[in-house]
Amino acid sequence: MSEFPQLPAGFRFGMSTAAYQIEGAVEEDGRGVSIWDTFTHEPGRIRGGENGDVAIDHYHRWESDLAHLADAGIHDYRFSIAWPRIVPRGTGSANETGLAFYDRLVDGLLARGIRPVPTLYHWDLPQALEDRGGWLARETAEAFADYVGIVAERLGDRVRDWITLNEMSVHTLYGYALTDHAPGRGLGFEALPAAHHQLLAHGLAVRALRSAGAERVGVAAQHFPVEAASDAEEDLVAAGTFHALTNRLFAQPILAGSYPEELRPLLPLDDAQLASDLAVISAPLDFYGVNYYEPVRIEAPRAGVDYAGTLEVDIPEGLPFAPVPYPSEERTDFGWAIVPAGLTAVLAELHESYPGMPPIVITENGASFHDVPNADGTVNDPRRIAYLDAHLRAVADAVAAGVDVRGYYVWSAFDNFEWAAGYQERFGLVYVDYATQERIRKSSWAWYRDVIAANASSPTPSSDGQEQA
Numbered sequence: 051m052s053e054f055p056q057l058p059a060g061f062r063f064g065m066s067t068a069a070y071q072i073e074g075a076v077e078e079d080g081r082g083v084s085i086w087d088t089f090t091h092e093p094g095r096i097r098g099g100e101n102g103d104v105a106i107d108h109y110h111r112w113e114s115d116l117a118h119l120a121d122a123g124i125h126d127y128r129f130s131i132a133w134p135r136i137v138p139r140g141t142g143s144a145n146e147t148g149l150a151f152y153d154r155l156v157d158g159l160l161a162r163g164i165r166p167v168p169t170l171y172h173w174d175l176p177q178a179l180e181d182r183g184g185w186l187a188r189e190t191a192e193a194f195a196d197y198v199g200i201v202a203e204r205l206g207d208r209v210r211d212w213i214t215l216n217e218m219s220v221h222t223l224y225g226y227a228l229t230d231h232a233p234g235r236g237l238g239f240e241a242l243p244a245a246h247h248q249l250l251a252h253g254l255a256v257r258a259l260r261s262a263g264a265e266r267v268g269v270a271a272q273h274f275p276v277e278a279a280s281d282a283e284e285d286l287v288a289a290g291t292f293h294a295l296t297n298r299l300f301a302q303p304i305l306a307g308s309y310p311e312e313l314r315p316l317l318p319l320d321d322a323q324l325a326s327d328l329a330v331i332s333a334p335l336d337f338y339g340v341n342y343y344e345p346v347r348i349e350a351p352r353a354g355v356d357y358a359g360t361l362e363v364d365i366p367e368g369l370p371f372a373p374v375p376y377p378s379e380e381r382t383d384f385g386w387a388i389v390p391a392g393l394t395a396v397l398a399e400l401h402e403s404y405p406g407m408p409p410i411v412i413t414e415n416g417a418s419f420h421d422v423p424n425a426d427g428t429v430n431d432p433r434r435i436a437y438l439d440a441h442l443r444a445v446a447d448a449v450a451a452g453v454d455v456r457g458y459y460v461w462s463a464f465d466n467f468e469w470a471a472g473y474q475e476r477f478g479l480v481y482v483d484y485a486t487q488e489r490i491r492k493s494s495w496a497w498y499r500d501v502i503a504a505n506a507s508s509p510t511p512s513s514d515g516q517e518q519a
């Protein structure tokens with residue numbers, strides 16, 4: 051059993067999921083089409099031609115799924131609300147049946163003593179909005195705020211904690227700059243407005259949530275340390291550019307109200323508009339969510355080297371930086387480097403770069419290992435246990451160094467649809483047999499349950515899950 055005495059009193063343990071990755075039921079109860087429905091049905095986009103049409107059928111199995119959360123004793127459950135279930139065409143009137151699903155889910159969580167922490171956008175943009183420009187259009191940010199207002203009005207009497215958007219950086223990079231995720235635009239540096247409009251959407255959502263009386267509002271941002279491949283000047287410059295485009299492009303506007311200076315020319319906005327948008331974007335938050343997986347190594351592109359295929363994503367030619375594999379002996383089955391110290395480094399850097407920033411919650415951390423059931427039907431995943439244990443220690447190290455971290459959520463509660471990688475990658479604490487939809491708790495699930503129980507300073511949720519942090 052693992053104890054983490056350095057974690058502060060009241061530290062909250064949770065699990066995370068996202069709508070498109072688990073729900074299925076894409077054509078039910080008035081749900082509109084999202085960019086992920088479109089993208090997954092285009093040939094060649096997803097490994098094995100897989101899609102989230104059924105996923106883990108959580109839309110129908112949510113009630114029995116909650117038992118896997120409750121029996122583990124988690125304090126918080128981070129799930130996402132599918133915009134196309136609530137406002138099927140992105141703008142216009144609300145879909146009552148969609149709202150009713152999340153209503154039941156929230157009530158089910160509270161009845162089990164679990165605090166609901168919904169994310170309002172985890173990449174599933176209504177296709178009708180994409181057809182009008184998607185995140186390249188400023189109107190999408192306004193439509194988002196309207197949708198958030200509808201959800202807050204319906205659930206705000208019971209939901210006290212909200213996350214606006216998930217990983218704007220990954221969505222911009224893979225969905226708009228590259229072609230690996232929906233909507234697969236491949237715009238390179240022309241994708242920058244998609245970043246700005248998501249940031250604006252975040253700020254407008256904070257405003258809508260506050261006016262609906264929300265208690266705690268945050269965001270979930272992916273962060274990774276960016277290492278230069280060598281101390282050579284050109285590698286350091288390349289790594290700095292990549293760091294600005296991924297980590298700083300999103301954290302700095304939110305936490306400091308400004309853009310990295312070097313990226314300003316890429317934003318097609320006049321100074322007055324930019325200043326007023328930044329005032330909205332930098333509205334104070336109650337927590338800042340960090341999603342962490344692995345560090346990134348960058349070099350200045352070398353003449354004559356073909357970088358295509360060095361990573362799992364499709365890197366266009368002519369960029370001022372080139373991602374190269376991170377040198378690590380230890381890797382997940384997804385091929386990602388296992389570097390727990392990278393999480394400590396990310397937390398320390400945020401703490402130093404943004405004095406006065408809100409408390410941090412680790413809103414995602416986890417690993418894909420392909421463990422399958424043994425002959426006796428159990429699933430043993432010792433490598434996931436080692437991964438999670440080491441990363442919790444890395445959080446404890448950051449806390450000992452003075453970083454205010456209040457919680458840790460495992461990605462993910464269940465095996466699920468891993469975007470471009472389909473169902474091969476398994477991040478869950480609970481195994482899912484996709485042919486039968488049977489759930490099997492992995493040994494990491496039991497380990498996590500014991501960790502939560504052993505760290506007794508953590509809150510014991512009251513029956514309505516709404517004890518004070």
Ligand code: BGC
Binds near residue numbers: 071217414477
């Ligand atoms: C995303 C999740 C994803 C996980 C593992 C994060 O980028 O928020 O949706 O499944 O990483 O790739």
